[in-house]
Amino acid sequence: MGEVLDKGSIPRNGDFSNRGAAFKFGTERPKNWKSHSDIWISGYFFRGWAEDAVELAEIDTIKSIFKTKQPSLYGFGSGLKFQRWYAYNILEEVDVPGEYYLDRTHGKLYFYPPEEIKTLEISVLKKPLISIKGASNVQIIGIQFECSRGMGVYMERTENNKIQDCTFRNLGIVGVCIGKGIEPFKDLAHEGKGEPASEKIGSYLQHIYSDPLFNREAGHNNGVVNCNIYNTGAGGIHLGGGNRLTLEPGNNYVENCTIHDYNRIEKSYRAGINISGVGNKIMNCEIYNAPSMAILMHGNDHLFEYNEIHHVCRKVHDQGALYYGRDPSERGHKVRYNYFHHLNSPHATSAVYHDDGACGMEVYGNIFYKPGKIPVLIGGGMDNSYTNNIFIDAELGIHIDNRNQNWSKSVLDENGIYDKRLNAINFQKPPYSTRYPHLSKYWDDNPALPKRNPVSKNIFVNVKKTIDGDKEWLPFLNDNWVTQEDPGFVDAEKGNFMLLKTAKAFKKIPGFKSIPFDKIGVNKNLK
Template identity: 50%
Template sequence: MIRVDHLDPETKTIHTAQQTVYGFMTGADWRRWYALNLLEELDLPGEYVIDKENGKMYVYLPENTRTLNVSVMNDPLVAIENCRNITLSKLTFEYGRSIGIYLENTQHVRITGCTVRNVGGVGISIGKGTETPDKKTLKPHAAEAGGTPKSRVVGDLMGRLYQDILFNRNGGTDNGITDCYIYNTGSGGISLDGGDRATLTPAGNFVENCRIHDFNRVEKSYRPGIWIDGVGNRVSKCDIYNAPSMAILFHGNNHTIEFCKITNVCSEVDDQGAIYYGRDPSELGNVIRYCYFHKLSPRHRVTATYHDDGACGGEVYGNIYHNAGSLPVLIGGGHYNHYHHNIFIDSPVAIHLDNRMQNWGTGMVAPDGIIDQRLKTVKYKEAPYSTTYPFLAHYWEEDPSYPHGNVIEGNLFYRIKNIVNGQTQWGEFRNNWSTNNDPGFIDPENPLKGFKEDAPIYKYIQGFPQLPFDQIGCSLEEQ
């Protein structure tokens, strides 16, 4: 959201009050911008304009509207801080301008069977955010704005973590969000923190069996359905759908993302992933398994699992990529990413590999570049990083600009035009099977029904396991 400074009717020019990194681009249906809160544009049912100075609101009411709810509350609807052993159960939280439920420094708190909707910020936040008073004077990269830590807000959290990768949000331990509906929020679904990156101390916080959708009403990008940071957190059995940008964005170590069903995300934003992380090779130990990616747009650069700018060590297995964007997998110059026993169906390309650190990304692996800085920050040659991730201590001994150690094995490529976009020498490919014939699905149009007992896949891919298809996705009914 870019504030406007003034309009010049003579030159027909809009002057913004702050910069936007990528500018205003047009020419494609995912490159759109629009103006809002203009009284003269109030021409469709459901639109409204707020005149803050005069305390008025103008609304074009939809038919049969009986109730209007207008909130002026900028604080979280509920804040639980420095507490333990608390449960919020079967409650509905709605009509706030900021966070629905906020947790900080809590232990064994449960939010279960609740609905969080119609809020202006993120639905649930575990851990503090940041405050940046003056957003007009950003550094060249928007993510470098940062901010000072502050409770009960999210703010420019992305910017803070970009410049301070060890930022501890004080999210507490053993906190869980289960069986919840989160939708029609302004700026993301859940912000999940916990654990300490400096010591690799896990938190054990989790999100399980939740239905999260339509969560970018106000902010369209980098406000995912679930944001994860810290160490040792888990997202399991969630349905995440209907979003212009990402489903899950994560930072940190030893997280698990599993049994999720992700559909119709990244619909309006170019060069993003349904699950995304990157630009920090110390973010290791992360697992993505048994997820179903479906109906991701092939019109532009949309990826299901995106290892950006030198991301390393991702363990990705047992996933189904079904019509999963133009580049279902993108490994951008990183090392030791392991893809095994995944299923790719009906995509122009399955896996993108590149050597970006040898061309436009050379500055990232240069002395005192962003990767050098981040490895030094975590003291990568000392415990716990050197003992937990042995290869990391030798990161600079092998040419870091050349992608190595990426293994793609035991995967099925069904009706895929090109398995690899890039050079196969940047990965080790073995025991994979590419076919245009039915590999043995019970229902080829619904791969979640699994394979027949005598399916050819078990013959052509040695050791292909029985995948837990029946456990994928949320069990909650749609509201």
């Protein structure tokens, strides 16, 4: 991003005047573009976690200035390494096989084929390829879903349905969506309440921010098993289920799936798996190769186990592979026996990110190898325990801060976001008061101060700094082992971090349990 001459209107700050922005660019290539109509730019224009796309209104090749037709949610900025853009839908730039240009005015598609083409498929389909509503015990097995602007399979109000051994690719949105979405908002907004919609995702993320109790009517015991999902436009799977008001579990699940390259169009907050509701599961999946997060979570009592997550958060700044936050009532999650690795990027990224006061997660028996600049980030929350994990080759282990005492303290205001979200679920009454005993006393427990985040029985191998933050907020117990030596891995050079039965780790940390590294990831033998 060059010098920003006009940030444009900023909807995130309440300016809905719909004024475009203007900024300078530092390349000569626009001088070769004969037509300046229907050219778009995409990028991280201001915030490192918020990718956007806007149409160009004007290109001044003399002064090297772009002007945009629309604003971006957070405005425009320059000077930070993640603030970048790229342009697309330009006829003169179609110079590499696989690129294309769409002439909407004349209804023509210009495509540079990678090889001789015998068949060319173009889809204008927006609806799901298969939609299942109110049906039970349906099995979809061994089908390849591809070539659509929409999603592969959609389900709502279903029971005991299973999608197995299928491939989802070349889709405009996601492979599978279990549960309703929200009608797309007409205006650009960070949050707001909309109308529930079948067969759509739409403005779901904006709606659930304002209505965290939104029941997606996703049914129960529905699963996606042993599927491959890749080259999708806006995420891999949307997994809803359960009732946040009653804490009734959905028991919907994703198991043994490979999900990668799932942000072809929308590149931020469109996770490999978006999980919401209560009591759903993600097991034995491999999620990789994405600019943004692997798992975006809302809700309660979810289980994440035996997953391999790597090479995600490759473009974003200030995000995590597993991410949730800003609602102290979202508790009861278990993250165990997962392998987070190769998350390092030029930007600030994490393996597990408890953002803005996130609470109540048990992180047990995971392996963090080359796990990002801030492998674990606890942003002012409480009741997050780290036990029996192994951290390998990292600048830092766990960071904690007290943001709710300073720059984020407004979240604790009366009638503020925490107050509204706690009252919405009747936090001082069952089932929340009985399921999560600390929650009913939240306001009497000095919520601005992080607490009860114990770090116990963990191994830190070649980690320069184990914890960053006050030890009162993050108790680092004496039963952790910090070392530069091999704790007894089977073969660290080949990436096998299973501990030998004779490993020194078991002597250094009495009671340390072996992590079943051989069971992590996709089970190739599952039928």
